[in-house]
Structures are given as structure tokens and as C-alpha cells.
Amino acid sequence: MTTEPLDDTAFDVPEDAAPSRCPECGRPFVREELLALHRGYDHADTLGETAIAAFEDAYEAESDRLNVFRLKALLALIVLYFLLLMTYALV
Secondary structure, three states: OOOOOOOHHHOOOOOOOOOEEOOOOOOEEOOHHHHHHHHHHHOHHHOOHHHHHHHHHHHHHHHHHHHHHHHHHHHHHHHHHHHHHHHHHHO
16 A cells, blocks of 8 residues: 555546545545545544544445445336336237
């Protein structure tokens, strides 16, 4: 793991953007929650209590969004299955 800050050429950062940067590696992030997740996964040994709490909150929010996506995808597959089944039955 590198400790020197990365330059923005390694990432697609717009010139007018002011991204949040990881204090450990300098990697830019669009949202604070993404920064908290990155720090929790890649720099967990250097985090304080507030950073750990931010990671846990971001992780829980991301897990909730992922579960909603999974339910929507399952519903879409079920609807598609029955539409194809009914089409096959009619033809």
C-alpha cells in the first residue's frame, strides 16, 4: 500500500470538482460515504472512533440500498418469467 498521495491522472476527476480525499492515500471520492467506506476497508487500522462510526453508518446504508436493489431485481425476474410463461401458453 502506498503512503504518498496519488495524482488525479489515475482517476477520472473533473477539473472543476472538489472531491473529498482520503487522508491516508490521497485518493479522491465524489461522496463522503464512499470515502468512509474506502477508509473502513483499506485503512481500518488507522481509524478513530468517529471514522469507524461513519464507516458503519455508510456500510449499513449501502447494505440497505443493495437489499432494495435485490428485491427489485427479483420482482422484475418474476414478472418477466410469468410474462414469458403466459406468452408461451397463448402461442
